Amino acid sequence: MTVFILSLLFIPLANCESNESQVYRIGVLTVCGNEECLKERWTPVVAYLSDCIPNSSFEMVPLEYDEFSQTLTNDNIDFFYSNPILYVEMARVNGAGRIATFQPLWNNFSYAGMGGVIFARADRNDINSLQDLKGKSFMAVSDRSLGGYLAARGEFHLEDIEDDDFSSITFADYQRDVVLSVIEGNVDSGTVRTAVLENMIREGIIGRSDVKILSTKEYDAYPFLISTELYPDWVFAKTASTGDEISKSITIALLSMPADSEAAISLGASGWTVPADYSPVDRLMRELRYGMYVDYGKITLREAFIQHWYILGFVLMIFAIFVVHSCWMLEKKKKLQLEASNQLKDLFMDIMRHDLINPVNVIKGFSDVLYADEVNLEKKESLKTISKQSEHLTSMISSAAKLARLESDEDMEFRIQDIGAILGMVADSFSPEFSKKGINLEYNIVQEYQSKVNDVIEDVFSNIISNSLKYSPAGSTVSISVQDEGKFWKIMVADEGDGIADNAKPYIFDRFKRADKKGIKGTGLGLAIVKRIVEIHKGSVGVEDNPKGKGSVFWVMLEKA
Ligand code: ADP
Numbered sequence: 406m407t408v409f410i411l412s413l414l415f416i417p418l419a420n421c422e423s424n425e426s427q428v429y430r431i432g433v434l435t436v437c438g439n440e441e442c443l444k445e446r447w448t449p450v451v452a453y454l455s456d457c458i459p460n461s462s463f464e465m466v467p468l469e470y471d472e473f474s475q476t477l478t479n480d481n482i483d484f485f486y487s488n489p490i491l492y493v494e495m496a497r498v499n500g501a502g503r504i505a506t507f508q509p510l511w512n513n514f515s516y517a518g519m520g521g522v523i524f525a526r527a528d529r530n531d532i533n534s535l536q537d538l539k540g541k542s543f544m545a546v547s548d549r550s551l552g553g554y555l556a557a558r559g560e561f562h563l564e565d566i567e568d569d570d571f572s573s574i575t576f577a578d579y580q581r582d583v584v585l586s587v588i589e590g591n592v593d594s595g596t597v598r599t600a601v602l603e604n605m606i607r608e609g610i611i612g613r614s615d616v617k618i619l620s621t622k623e624y625d626a627y628p629f630l631i632s633t634e635l636y637p638d639w640v641f642a643k644t645a646s647t648g649d650e651i652s653k654s655i656t657i658a659l660l661s662m663p664a665d666s667e668a669a670i671s672l673g674a675s676g677w678t679v680p681a682d683y684s685p686v687d688r689l690m691r692e693l694r695y696g697m698y699v700d701y702g703k704i705t706l707r708e709a710f711i712q713h714w715y716i717l718g719f720v721l722m723i724f725a726i727f728v729v730h731s732c733w734m735l736e737k738k739k740k741l742q743l744e745a746s747n748q749l750k751d752l753f754m755d756i757m758r759h760d761l762i763n764p765v766n767v768i769k770g771f772s773d774v775l776y777a778d779e780v781n782l783e784k785k786e787s788l789k790t791i792s793k794q795s796e797h798l799t800s801m802i803s804s805a806a807k808l809a810r811l812e813s814d815e816d817m818e819f820r821i822q823d824i825g826a827i828l829g830m831v832a833d834s835f836s837p838e839f840s841k842k843g844i845n846l847e848y849n850i851v852q853e854y855q856s857k858v859n860d861v862i863e864d865v866f867s868n869i870i871s872n873s874l875k876y877s878p879a880g881s882t883v884s885i886s887v888q889d890e891g892k893f894w895k896i897m898v899a900d901e902g903d904g905i906a907d908n909a910k911p912y913i914f915d916r917f918k919r920a921d922k923k924g925i926k927g928t929g930l931g932l933a934i935v936k937r938i939v940e941i942h943k944g945s946v947g948v949e950d951n952p953k954g955k956g957s958v959f960w961v962m963l964e965k966a
Pocket of ligand 1: 509675868872900902903904912913929930931932933957
């Protein structure tokens with residue numbers, strides 16, 4: 406400690422030994438409005454420092470509030486004198502360091518600290534506490550003055566009074582204008598920095614009984630009316646890049662500035678004191694989200710993720726479990742519904758097959774017997790119609806039952822089979838009918854065509870071949886072939902019938918859709934069954950005009966095994 410103090414005392418001497426004079430720039434926050442006033446106050450201070458610290462000279466640089474931070478960081482400023490708000494910001498953001506706190510003098514009395522005084526006109530019986538200010542107009546000097554506004558805002562904040570709670574907040578040019586506006590009744594209430602009221606009372610501008618102080622506080626040895634916390638006064642500080650030696654010299658010079666020196670008098674100071682604790686100012690700025698704290702407490706999405714990823718992960722996990730469970734339940738419900746509807750369909754099909762087809766067969770049987778014995782030609786014709794219609798009804802019922810069964814393809818088993826062999830077998834079974842109708846049936850299936858199919862594929866071939874038989878005239882040719890189409894086998898049945906009109910092609914595969922029937926019997930379900938079976942096999946089906954010029958070509962694509 407002794408060595409440190411001795412080293413401090415020897416600094417000026419050390420500097421004296423050097424002949425070179427170094428210039429140090431002191432940035433001073435402008436408050437009195439013009440530079441002349443500032444120069445007047447600071448010229449004796451600059452001279453005092455130059456005297457105290459040999460081989461050093463000082464230059465005062467006036468800085469406006471708005472340019473303060475930027476100039477301080479860019480313009481080779483070594484020291485600065487500012488209000489506590491700017492100092493706290495410079496310390497936090499730019500690494501500035503406090504050197505000494507200004508010690509003001511009032512009425513030959515040295516005191517420390519400053520704050521705000523909140524007041525209304527004395528005769529305002531409706532205003533007795535801060536809460537009474539809600540809905541009232543309020544005046545201050547500037548929204549960045551600590552004693553002149555922010556200190557009061559800190560008190561309002563503690564009482565949950567927000568800016569919006571006032572009917573208006575206006576700002577005057579000078580602190581004294583705030584006091585006069587309140588007394589003249591232009592505004593309901595206002596705040597000024599401590600000591601302003603006392604100065605005006607002393608000068609006889611107002612009387613003490615003219616104003617009513619709200620939320621009065623008392624601090625030891627503090628001589629002024631005050632409504633807020635007590636904050637430290639202005640500060641002399643160094644910028645981050647300023648060297649330690651010169652900073653020590655300045656500290657010694659300021660702390661030892663006599664109260665009766667020209668420098669102290671021109672500043673209105675009793676001198677300087679050891680740097681005060683500025684953390685209350687920092688706290689106030691944070692609470693008010695002021696200056697550098699404007700976004701304080703606002704969490705970005707990224708920060709939220711980094712801070713709470715585990716909660717988020719947990720929530721997502723629960724959500725995923727919930728989704729999976731819901732899907733599973735839904736699937737289960739659907740399966741149960743499907744099972745129930747399949748059971749209903751099975752029941753319906755059984756009814757169709759047994760309880761409808763059997764009586765229809767009985768009707769057909771009896772009508773055939775009666776037809777054989779009947780001699781009356783008219784009655785015979787009627788019996789023939791009954792027999793034909795019964796036949797139609799039977800084929801209708803069995804086609805509809807087949808289509809209904811195909812709707813649920815769940816339990817269908819597929820195995821690799823030679824579809825060429827199936828096609829040949831179906832064609833063979835139709836061969837006698839083709840001969841009977843005088844139609845030439847051509848097919849030449851020489852190799853195996855492996856595909857993974859269900860036995861029901863046989864119905865596809867028999868439907869298409871039976872249609873070619875039905876819709877082709879005698880003397881024409883029906884040819885069946887299989888073509889290699891890369892991943893698929895293309896099965897084609899070409900006939901030389903009347904063909905299918907272009908506008909009918911898109912819908913003949915729909916249920917009960919029949920093109921020009923020309924008196925040919927049919928249910929309109931055959932191709933719907935074909936389409937459904939091909940869909941189940943994930944294949945495709947279609948019809949084109951026969952390139953030979955007459956008739957159509959029905960084709961089916963089935964994947965190779
Ligand atoms: P249908 O029992 O009426 O034959 P399909 O579903 O098998 O029912 O056929 C639907 C319609 O397609 C038929 O009514 C017919 O008009 C037309 N059609 C099917 N195959 C052929 C074909 N080879 N030539 C001409 N028209 C056909």
